[in-house]
Amino acid sequence: MLSTEPPTRYTLFMSTAPQKTFYVETFGCQMNVHDSEKVIGTLVHQGYSQVQTVEQADLILYNTCSIRDKAEQKVFHRLADYKKLLAQGKKFGVLGCVAQQEGEKIFERAPHVSLVCGSASYRNLPQMLIQIEAGKRATGLDDRETDECFETEFTARTNPHRGYITIIEGCDKFCAYCVVPFTRGKERSRTSESVLAEARQMVDRGYTEIQLLGQNVNSYKDPAGKRSFAELLTAVGEIPGIKRVRFTTSHPRDFGRDIVELCDHVHLPVQSGSTRVLDAMQRLYTREQYLERIASMKAAKRELSITTDVIVGFPGETEADFAETLSLLDEVGYDSIFTFKYSPRPNTPSLALDDAIPEQEKSRRLEVLMSKQKEIQIVRYRKYIGARAEVMVEGRNEARKQWIGRTSQNKTLNFSAPEGTEPKLGSYVPVSITASFPNSLLGEMVI
Numbered sequence: 001m002l003s004t005e006p007p008t009r010y011t012l013f014m015s016t017a018p019q020k021t022f023y024v025e026t027f028g029c030q031m032n033v034h035d036s037e038k039v040i041g042t043l044v045h046q047g048y049s050q051v052q053t054v055e056q057a058d059l060i061l062y063n064t065c066s067i068r069d070k071a072e073q074k075v076f077h078r079l080a081d082y083k084k085l086l087a088q089g090k091k092f093g094v095l096g097c098v099a100q101q102e103g104e105k106i107f108e109r110a111p112h113v114s115l116v117c118g119s120a121s122y123r124n125l126p127q128m129l130i131q132i133e134a135g136k137r138a139t140g141l142d143d144r145e146t147d148e149c150f151e152t153e154f155t156a157r158t159n160p161h162r163g164y165i166t167i168i169e170g171c172d173k174f175c176a177y178c179v180v181p182f183t184r185g186k187e188r189s190r191t192s193e194s195v196l197a198e199a200r201q202m203v204d205r206g207y208t209e210i211q212l213l214g215q216n217v218n219s220y221k222d223p224a225g226k227r228s229f230a231e232l233l234t235a236v237g238e239i240p241g242i243k244r245v246r247f248t249t250s251h252p253r254d255f256g257r258d259i260v261e262l263c264d265h266v267h268l269p270v271q272s273g274s275t276r277v278l279d280a281m282q283r284l285y286t287r288e289q290y291l292e293r294i295a296s297m298k299a300a301k302r303e304l305s306i307t308t309d310v311i312v313g314f315p316g317e318t319e320a321d322f323a324e325t326l327s328l329l330d331e332v333g334y335d336s337i338f339t340f341k342y343s344p345r346p347n348t349p350s351l352a353l354d355d356a357i358p359e360q361e362k363s364r365r366l367e368v369l370m371s372k373q374k375e376i377q378i379v380r381y382r383k384y385i386g387a388r389a390e391v392m393v394e395g396r397n398e399a400r401k402q403w404i405g406r407t408s409q410n411k412t413l414n415f416s417a418p419e420g421t422e423p424k425l426g427s428y429v430p431v432s433i434t435a436s437f438p439n440s441l442l443g444e445m446v447i
């Protein structure tokens with residue numbers, strides 16, 4: 001899932017001395033968004049103050065993602081734009097997946113950059129800041145073998161009610177198309193005790209919803225051997241004050257039945273409905289094994305919302321393979337899907353495969369897939385009309401005179417409140433559902 005939520009200003013203390021300022025721009029997945037929250041907290045603790053424009057900043061950080069096609073080129077274009085600001089004494093840093101992937105080549109192509117740091121090295125940021133303040137260059141490029149996680153008590157969370165906690169970093173799966181194992185290092189989990197301590201601290205600060213994060217969150221292995229992933233989920237959910245626990249992203253191979261009675265929403269990326277393509281993708285499961293996981297979710301006592309990711313146009317995907325993906329959508333009945341066109345990424349095994357499907361054909365398949373899913377969602381969302389759901393109040397749409405809510409199944413449910421009633425942001429209210437759209441529900445608050 002992609003997030004474009006800008007980080008909000010975060011200031012821990014005020015000082016009369018002029019503060020060093022920084023601006024951070026974040027691209028990519030929730031892991032990156034949460035990494036930026038931790039980076040922001042670390043910088044604030046080091047005496048920096050976050051600003052909202054590049055012009056106001058002494059240090060400009062660019063937290064990059066390399067999942068998409070031409071990601072590196074986009075980063076170098078942006079760095080070229082920043083070059084003109086060098087004369088104003090500003091410093092520049094590249095963080096995240098493109099930093100890890102391109103490494104010191106960034107200094108060659110963009111000599112005005114002072115800091116290149118992959119996510120596995122963020123724990124060393126305080127020392128690296130000292131280096132760049134002294135006019136030197138700093139590099140944090142860990143190899144895949146690091147055992148360390150980026151844990152900090154200074155996380156600057158951007159949402160005051162719903163917060164992320166990373167429980168596992170890196171990935172050992174090596175899917176043929178994916179850069180993550182090369183940019184985020186090997187799988188390493190935090191102890192369940194440290195996760196629970198962070199969750200309790202968040203409850204003390206008013207958080208009621210926690211999202212456990214990991215590239216393969218359900219591959220979690222407590223280094224202290226105390227809790228399985230399902231037991232950790234349960235333990236977080238049992239902390240007094242926590243109303244909802246979510247987790248992203250699961251790998252089908254490690255998906256255990258013990259999870260299905262714990263959450264109302266599961267995001268289980270399938271990527272393709274064809275076992276032949278799944279094999280070429282090195283996904284480690286077949287269509288049938290994936291559907292067994294789905295069957296266990298559908299047999300759960302609670303009603304689960306299931307969402308997924310799909311890639312079209314992987315090398316060798318035939319029309320028949322694609323038809324299998326379409327039939328899988330029908331069979332599962334997802335509440336939402338995230339779709340991607342295949343593009344070869346640096347260092348990945350699929351680079352050796354012939355990317356022969358023309359761009360136009362990939363786009364066609366993408367459109368067919370999205371329109372099929374739209375039909376499915378129209379039917380699925382319609383069945384909620386007349387039902388009642390509890391939502392967390394997330395915002396207000398003044399133009400429509402509606403409140404924005406989110407259900408436990410992670411669906412957007414916009415609603416109107418009776419005259420004179422103002423639900424508090426972050427509170428939970430019951431809503432009666434009156435209408436449905438392909439991506440959202442509409443309702444009226446019940447009092």
Ligand code: SF4
Nearest residue numbers: 171173174175178180
């Ligand atoms: S499981 Fe596959 S797709 Fe997910 S992060 Fe690991 S290599 Fe990438």
